[in-house]
Amino acid sequence: MTGRGRPRKAEKTNGAESKTTQEEMKKAVTRSRRKNVTEEKHDDTAKPKEMDQTKANHTPAKPSVPGARRGKTTKHTTEELNKQQRTPSDDTRGPVKGTKAKTCSDRAKSAEEIKGEQQETPKDTTEVSVETTKPRKCPLNSKSTKHFEETMTTQSETPNSITQESFKITDSKAHNGKAKSAEKFREEAMKDQQETPKHTTNPEIDSILYTTLEKLKIRKNDKANASEIINPAKKKIFDHVKQNIEWFKEVESVPTGSYYENLKISDPDEFDIMLAIPLERVNIRSFGEDGAYFSVGLKRGNSPLKKFQENETLSASKMLSEFREEVKKCVKELPGWQMAKMKQGCPAVTLTGPRVNADSEPISLDVVLCLKVKSSWPEFTHDGFQIQRWLGTKVMQEYKRKPYYFVAKHEGDGEDEHDGIKAKDVWRISFSHIEKDIMRNHGSEKTCCEREGKRCCRKDCLKLLKHLLSLLKEKKPRLFSKFCSYHAKTTLLHACCLRVRDSDWEAESLSRCFIQLLQDFLGYLEKGVLPNFFIKRQNLLAGIEQKNYKKLACCIKEELEKGFPIFM
DNA sequence: ATCCTTACAGAGACT
DNA sequence: AGTCTCTGTAAGGA
Secondary structure: OOOOOOOOOOOOOOOHHHHHHHHHHHHHHHHHHHHHHHHHHHOOOOOOOOOOHHHHHHOOOOOOOHHHHHOOOHHHHHHHHHHHHHOOOOOOOHHHHHOOOOOOHHHHOOOOOOOOOOOOOOOOOHHHHHHHOOOOOOOOOHHHHHHHHHHHHHHOOOOOOOOHHHHHHHHHHHHHOOOOOHHHHHHHHHHHHHHOOOOOOOHHHHHHHHHHHHHHOOOHHHHHHHHHHHHHHHHHHHHHHHHHOHHHOOOEEEEEOOHHHOOOOOOOOEEEEEEEEEEOOEEEEEOOOOOOEEEEEEOOOOOHHHHHEEOOEEOHHHHHHHHHHHHHHHHHOOOOOEEOOOOOOOOEEEEEEEEOOOOOOEEEEEEEEEEEEOOOOOHHHOOOOOOHHHHOHHHHHHHHHOOEEEEOOOOOOOOOEEOOEEHHHOEEEEOHHHHHHHHHOOOOOOOOOOOOOOOEOHHHHHHHHHHHHHHHHHHOHHHHOOOOHHHHHHHHHHHHHHOOOHHHHEHHHHHHHHHHHHHHHHHHHHHOOOEOOOOOOOEOOOOOOHHHHHHHHHHHHHHHHHOOHHHO
8 A cells, every 4th residue: 555545554453354355246246237237348248257358359458568568679579479469379379388387395394504694685696697698689788787786786785796795884884774774775875876867678589578478468358257257266265164164264365476566467367365274372483494385383371273273382273174174164065166186284264267268277276274373473583574674664664563474384294393393283373364465565755656656567577587497397307396486485575675775676677677586586595595485594495406496597588698589 | 343435546448 | 558348346326
């Protein structure tokens, strides 16, 4: 949320969720009413569900992307695009669909150890980036590259061009941050900004990236169809578990995942919803080394959850199986929906439903059982989540006052034991709600991406990185199966903390920003360390074989060198 | 507490 | 480029 409009509420109330589901019903009505109006207007007699998706596709869509509008290539780009949109068997969109980038088993793995120095900054990849982005297909000319380097060095923010000296400067800045206010930093940033040339654009790459982004857009019809499918199903499940599980009386539903963050690409075919049980007072103990897993126990008091308590620990596996059984019953009454087979250690109950369009994958809905804890964030999070320079100290403190969640997720087969507690009974900490909020309020300035403000390319960069990753996964599924969109998201979040100003992410500088983001990612891959954004000590790349992330780095470098043929 | 209205953001599509 | 449409989110009143 931004400066305008309703003030941001500090915390969601308990009632908010039931309200939400009710609203969903009401909205469905409103929508069908509105739809009728629209249909009359357009003389379209088709029923909503059978609505002709091609309708939208027949209409030439002008790219709403600044670069596409501005550039000489606009016409060409637009035409190409329309052709692609008109063709149902479009194979450029095809590959995206099957790639479920979200199965991120490694997110669970523990960081072996992260050695003291400069963890959050990937090592120097300037060599790679500068050299590889030179060839004619990728015309970052030497001048702009030099300029680029200079820019970055001046800013002392990029992970790649950081010299020991500049790092120290950054580091001390960061530490002083505790004493200095965010405003002070902004002032400094503003000063820097005046000295720093603004953008290093690259028309050729820009054009490819804009065209790609256009392809990744979710079609309006698809979205409408999806919401018509997904919302009643969500409501039905929510109402059912609330009524039929006695410890679900106070459950709240928290929509999460890329769809609700407006980061979903291609088709609206994956939805995540957390069903959260609010807990008043809990004892938590970390499980294993990486700081993301906890055993959760209830403090004294009466709770319907008592029956799941063993060794002062709430058994995630027992709760999950009761939850799963109840969802199963409900799904039987949902025509067109099925329950997917349970995956080992998977926190979600995955349901599959109808398709939003003929070419898409069936909709999948992950219903995640979780606990909502209203107390200060665990100790392990204290060194992570350093957003002061980007979003300000006040915003950070506001976030830290919000509750956090535990999802029923473990690693391995669940039989590993620490202190007499089995892995299957532990919970993984989750900050999806914070991630979602940050993605929505991602600007250093309050007006970033608003009508009155400047548009930035943070989200576009992330979409492109996700897309690149899923295309590479599709190319080499065995090698890259463990990489997921969460790696991309985490890379962006770190990048936002390194390059904090909105002017570092101007929409017009898409190619520069995206290339820089790729360099960040390469840096993490080459080091083999990508710290969780919230829990620094958890390495999201632990558990992936070294040869695989080296290989991925290779593939990405190749794309950089050749000007992203994979997108064409 | 629940229902309903209102307002706004975000994004796609239309003119 | 400006405007409209639709979905999702949230506040607040009845």
